[in-house]
Amino acid sequence: METHTSLKAVVLPWLAMGHLIPFLELSKCLAKKGIKVYFITTPKNIARLPKIPLDLSSNLSLISSPLPHLEGVPNEAESSMDVPPTMQPKLKMRFDLLRDCTAGLLEDLRPDWVIYDFTSHWIPSLSAKVGASCAYLALFNAASLTYLGPPCELIGNYRSTPEDFAVVPRWVPMEMESKITYHLHEVVKLLHSVDEDMGTPDTVRFGSSIEGCDFVCIRSAYEFESKWLELLSKLYGKSIIPIGFLFPNFDEFDGGEKWVLLESWLDKQEKDSVLYVALGSESPPSQEELTELAHGLEHSNLPFLLVLRDLPGSTRFVLDMLPNGFLDRVSDRGLVHFGWAPQVKILSHPSIGGFLTHCGWNSVIEGLGLGRVLVLFPIMNEQGLVARMVAGKRLGVEVARDEPDGSLRWESVTKAIRLAMVEKEGEELRANARKMKVDFATSSQNHCIGAKEGKMTASLDKVDDTERNQQNKQGQLGCPTGGACLWLSALVSLASTGY
Numbered sequence: 001m002e003t004h005t006s007l008k009a010v011v012l013p014w015l016a017m018g019h020l021i022p023f024l025e026l027s028k029c030l031a032k033k034g035i036k037v038y039f040i041t042t043p044k045n046i047a048r049l050p051k052i053p054l055d056l057s058s059n060l061s062l063i064s065s066p067l068p069h070l071e072g073v074p075n076e077a078e079s080s081m082d083v084p085p086t087m088q089p090k091l092k093m094r095f096d097l098l099r100d101c102t103a104g105l106l107e108d109l110r111p112d113w114v115i116y117d118f119t120s121h122w123i124p125s126l127s128a129k130v131g132a133s134c135a136y137l138a139l140f141n142a143a144s145l146t147y148l149g150p151p152c153e154l155i156g157n158y159r160s161t162p163e164d165f166a167v168v169p170r171w172v173p174m175e176m177e178s179k180i181t182y183h184l185h186e187v188v189k190l191l192h193s194v195d196e197d198m199g200t201p202d203t204v205r206f207g208s209s210i211e212g213c214d215f216v217c218i219r220s221a222y223e224f225e226s227k228w229l230e231l232l233s234k235l236y237g238k239s240i241i242p243i244g245f246l247f248p249n250f251d252e253f254d255g256g257e258k259w260v261l262l263e264s265w266l267d268k269q270e271k272d273s274v275l276y277v278a279l280g281s282e283s284p285p286s287q288e289e290l291t292e293l294a295h296g297l298e299h300s301n302l303p304f305l306l307v308l309r310d311l312p313g314s315t316r317f318v319l320d321m322l323p324n325g326f327l328d329r330v331s332d333r334g335l336v337h338f339g340w341a342p343q344v345k346i347l348s349h350p351s352i353g354g355f356l357t358h359c360g361w362n363s364v365i366e367g368l369g370l371g372r373v374l375v376l377f378p379i380m381n382e383q384g385l386v387a388r389m390v391a392g393k394r395l396g397v398e399v400a401r402d403e404p405d406g407s408l409r410w411e412s413v414t415k416a417i418r419l420a421m422v423e424k425e426g427e428e429l430r431a432n433a434r435k436m437k438v439d440f441a442t443s444s445q446n447h448c449i450g451a452k453e454g455k456m457t458a459s460l461d462k463v464d465d466t467e468r469n470q471q472n473k474q475g476q477l478g479c480p481t482g483g484a485c486l487w488l489s490a491l492v493s494l495a496s497t498g499y
């Protein structure tokens, strides 16, 4: 195995479980390659992460960086799952207060590379000060990122009305025949959640992160969305490295006592019979959504495992938001789990057949990576775009909502669940999803077939630095300069050879 013992990388994810987990997976890959990795996050988030495998602990250090206080954010809130959606922008402002402390750490650690998330769009200038190169790790898929647009569009915020967002963007060529766009009601909801006084908008964070980096790593693969990856590279004017799906190793997750109970219930169910229902870490359903979801599950007459968490900052228990008598009526075939659930372990159980998901990219990867057919139930962020992409690939079915207001009826929930899980017309979806397990497994093993099959790997070793720089300027190769290429080639070889 090729190793890179002299290289150091600092990794700085956003404070959200859906970001901490894949950043940690990438860190583990790099540590396996002999790169010394410093993973920076807050104390509470460190405690939430799976244990670092012993054989990697000498190369992978978790650095605890306490969050400074910010008025209006509870001191104990260290992750997006600790605050309601309305407080997310404030949590980002609190995260921005880590800038000085991060600058100090970079001075001390003197890394070759910094790998950062969209929230820390201030990393490129800090990296430059210590002579480090930087890579932005994008955790959306390429189709969604393409829809969001190039950095100038994101920073300029040129799309301003809901209607602007409900059409396929002008930079997506007609021949792509894309149907990936937001529904009007999704945009209205998104725009309502943006408060002008809440610091740097997400669009600017995304745009500046893309603009400032030496290259973009993306959690996807060429086999899955080659056309989107190619278009995105053109749009960004720099190359992007699809690093594969970073599928988490579920053996490393300690399910604890919760898992013992869940497993014993799952063991009693028939193979492929149970629908797993979970809505991620930061997308709480509204009262209307939860009511209709519960009635939809009830009327489906199928076994299910529903995961719910209390809304952060709310005085109301989520249990009290369920319809009266629901738990009793479904007790013979449904289990409701309250609190954080060992999701990857659950999804890997043979009795799980399908996954009703909010379409967070991690959940979609985890569901498809285990061959589960998806029932697509987007709630916020880019999730509507993910739902349309996955439905377009015939890997799942989206729960229909009423236009124009996006209201939900339990009948649509029941219909989508039954189609995906048992109806004859859903057989193609189930077969396609099962096949994805094989595709994702191969891709995870190889850690980014995309890069292997793409132009990057081939080009890298053949061009010298001058040529690279020229190509880089033209946006053809996107290879960072000088010694940085060493690290990049480590990443690319990691991508192409697996570990």
Ligand SMILES: O=c1ccn([C@@H]2O[C@H](COP(=O)(O)OP(=O)(O)O[C@H]3O[C@H](CO)[C@@H](O)[C@H](O)[C@H]3O)[C@@H](O)[C@H]2O)c(=O)[nH]1
Pocket: 016, 017, 018, 019, 021, 139, 140, 278, 279, 280, 281, 282, 283, 307, 339, 340, 341, 342, 343, 344, 359, 360, 361, 362, 363, 364, 366, 380, 381, 382, 383
């Ligand atoms: O009870 C739980 C809840 C979540 N998870 C894990 O937490 C992660 C959740 O990630 P994801 O499914 O992507 O959901 P969110 O964290 O809610 O997603 C945020 O981050 C994603 C990646 O950027 C975006 O696609 C979403 O829109 C955004 O809301 C996954 O690994 C889950 O396995 C658990 O293990 N147990």
